Amino acid sequence: MTAITTIRIDHDTLPDPLSRKNPDAVADTIEAALREAGIDAEASDVISHLKIELPTSQLAAASTVLAGMGLI
Numbered sequence: 001m002t003a004i005t006t007i008r009i010d011h012d013t014l015p016d017p018l019s020r021k022n023p024d025a026v027a028d029t030i031e032a033a034l035r036e037a038g039i040d041a042e043a044s045d046v047i048s049h050l051k052i053e054l055p056t057s058q059l060a061a062a063s064t065v066l067a068g069m070g071l072i
Contacts, residue, residue: 003056007066008049015070026050030069037065 011023018026023045030052031043039062041054054062066072 004053005056005059007052007054007062007072009052009071010049013071014050018069018071023050030066030071033069034062034065037061039065 011019014026018029021029027043027045027050030050031041034041034043034052034054039054039058041052041058041062043050043052045051052062052066063072
């Protein structure tokens with residue numbers, strides 16, 4: 001069994017141009033960027049925030065991608 005980490009990103013903290021996109025499109029963009037970096041992640045919009053779930057073993061790599069996108 002793999003440990004899973006969940007990252008929450010509030011909609012209000014999204015940088016431009018992501019803040020102007022539909023939340024589902026933002027989730028798709030984030031998921032695609034993580035998968036392109038080889039990270040097995042799932043991102044979704046859950047009304048008040050974006051939820052990103054990924055294996056805990058890939059958290060450091062995911063943090064680098066998300067920081068590069070200006071999300072953390």
